[in-house]
Amino acid sequence: MREIFDAELHHIGDGLVEMSRLVESAVTRAGTALLEADYQLAQDVIASDHEIDKLERALDERCVHLIAQQAPVATDLRIVISxxxxxxxxxxxxxxARHVAEVARGRYPALAVAPTARETFEKMHDAAVHVAGRTTELLQTRDVELAAEIQQDDDLIDALHQDTFAAMLAPGWNGTPQETIDVTLLARYYERFGDHAVSVARRITFLVTGDFDAEHSPSHLEV
Amino acid sequence: MREIFDAELHHIGDGLVEMSRLVESAVTRAGTALLEADYQLAQDVIASDHEIDKLERALDERCVHLIAQQAPVATDLRIVISxxxxxxxxxxxxxxARHVAEVARGRYPALAVAPTARETFEKMHDAAVHVAGRTTELLQTRDVELAAEIQQDDDLIDALHQDTFAAMLAPGWNGTPQETIDVTLLARYYERFGDHAVSVARRITFLVTGDFDAEHSPSHLEV
Structure with a gap:
């Protein structure tokens, strides 16, 4: 029984890594589509999101089956629930990532990001790609040191998110209402993306260290 | 064993109803705080959100314990996972709801919602309060007819969400960048609130009818 459980858990872990790789690819392409007004790339991200959804469903089924068939308790059960x-x-x-691509597609052939905010979104994109890569690596290696890096990247994304507000509220802001709406929503999407990565990092940290508080720390686990 | 399982499940159901009541109260007070620039009410919503978080943690623990101790399978297991x-x-x-209250608090003593968008947000507030009430009722009664009503309320919220964009992009829009940002984010919060209610309604429908597709329909189950 134990061997079956461990083998199944291993498969589930591989599935999470695969999902995370697809997310990494999606956010990388979405940001590029956004910054370069690349319609086809945006379209690709939007069209391939269903693959991530499909993987989620398959993984969930696998987790529910594993619980039903092996009746894990204590830490084993918490791992599957996590x-x-x-x-x-x-x-x-x-x-x-798909939402970012949708904004890029919606504004094509124009650039969605107002020139004044471009540099901030270049940094936001780099941080999001970095955080997604670290998340994949953390899921693969369970090296909890990576969780601290993810937290730092998320702090950077939060700071950049604040920068977008500061830019839009400064006297020099001459964006159109459409640009103001787009910058507001895009910054929010990136901010949420970072928060979710932190939540994954906390769950892994919890699984590795058993520190339940690390998983349920109140900040960042919202919406 | 069966009696213990059913009794525990009953407790968990009561916990969900209690959470839903708190959410209903939070969104009702947050919308009032927003539309009337009521600082104290906004503050109350923000301060009481931790009660919802605490209930979630307690319920989650209860669910995990129930799985560990009773090893449910098939439908029983799916109910607990749901x-x-x-x-x-x-x-x-x-x-x-807390985010709505935070915007209200942040603009006090001014009104956060630009005059041009006020009527839309009054309707948005009414629809959100309605959807929250229906969600509580659905959790209490398992009457799947209510799920259709929740879907209708969410359709209305989505239409109002689109109205806010139309208003901000119309030539007559003379909101400040702050007002454009606030309307964009507030409309997004309400839109997400409606989507989440639909997701609860789908899960309940799935539990009552066993129609798995109802739970996993792709639209609305995002972010």
């Missing part, structure tokens, strides 16, 4: 939550979070990260 | 997901969704609805 996997369910991580897959839901990764699925949402995929949605957010 | 309860976990519903509690996470209700917690996020509470966060969104």
């Amino acid at each position: 996997a369910l939550r991580i897959s839901a979070t990764l699925e949402r990260m995929g949605d957010l | 309860a976990l997901r519903i509690s996470a969704t209700l917690e996020r609805m509470g966060d969104l």
Whole structure:
């Protein structure tokens, strides 16, 4: 029984890594589509989001079957429940990448990001790609040191999110209402993306260290 | 064993109803605080959100214990897993109500909503209060007819969400950048709130009817 459980858990772990790789690819392409007004790339991100959704469903089924067939308790059960939550979070990260791509597609052939905010979104994109890569690596290696890096990247994204507000509220802001709306929503999507990565990092930290508080710390686990 | 399981499930159901009542109260007070620039009311919503979070944690623990101790399979297991997901969704609805209250508090003593958008947000508030009330009722009664009403309310919220964009992009819009930002984010919070209610309604429908597709329909289950 134990061997079956461990083998199944291993498969579930691989599935999470695969989901995270797709999220990484989606957020990388979405940001590029946004910054370069690349219609086809935006379209690709939007069209491929269903693959992430499909993986989530398959993983969830696998987790529920594993619980039903092996009746895990204590830490084993918490690991499977955490996997369910991580897959839901990764699925949402995929949605957010898709939302970025939708804004890029909606403004084509124009650039969605107002010139004044471009530099901030270049940094936001780099941080999001970095955070997504670290999340994949953390899921693969369970190296909890990476969780601290993810937290730092998220702090940077939060600071950049604040920068977008500061830019839009400064006297020099001459964006159109459409640009103000787009910058507001895009910054929010990136901010949420970072928060979700932190939530994945906390769950992994909890699984590795058993520190339950790390998983449920109140900040960042919202919406 | 069966009696213990059913009794525990009953407790968990009561917990979800209690969470939903708190969410209903939060979104009602947050919208009033927003439309009347009521600082104290906004403050109350923000301060009481932790009660919803606490209830979620307690319910989650209860669900995990129930799985560990009773090793449910098939439908029983799916019910408990659904309860976990519903509690996470209700917690996020509470966060969104808090976000509305945070915008109201941040603009006090001014009104956050630009005069041109006021009527739309009055309707948005009414629809959100209605959807929250129906969600509580659905959790109490398991009457799946209510799910259709929740879907209709959410359709209305989506239409109002589109109205806010139309208003901000019309030539007559003379809102400040701050007002444009606030309307954009507030409309997004309400839109997400409605989507989450639909997701709760789908899960309940799934539990009552066994129609798995109802739970996993792709629209509305995002971010």
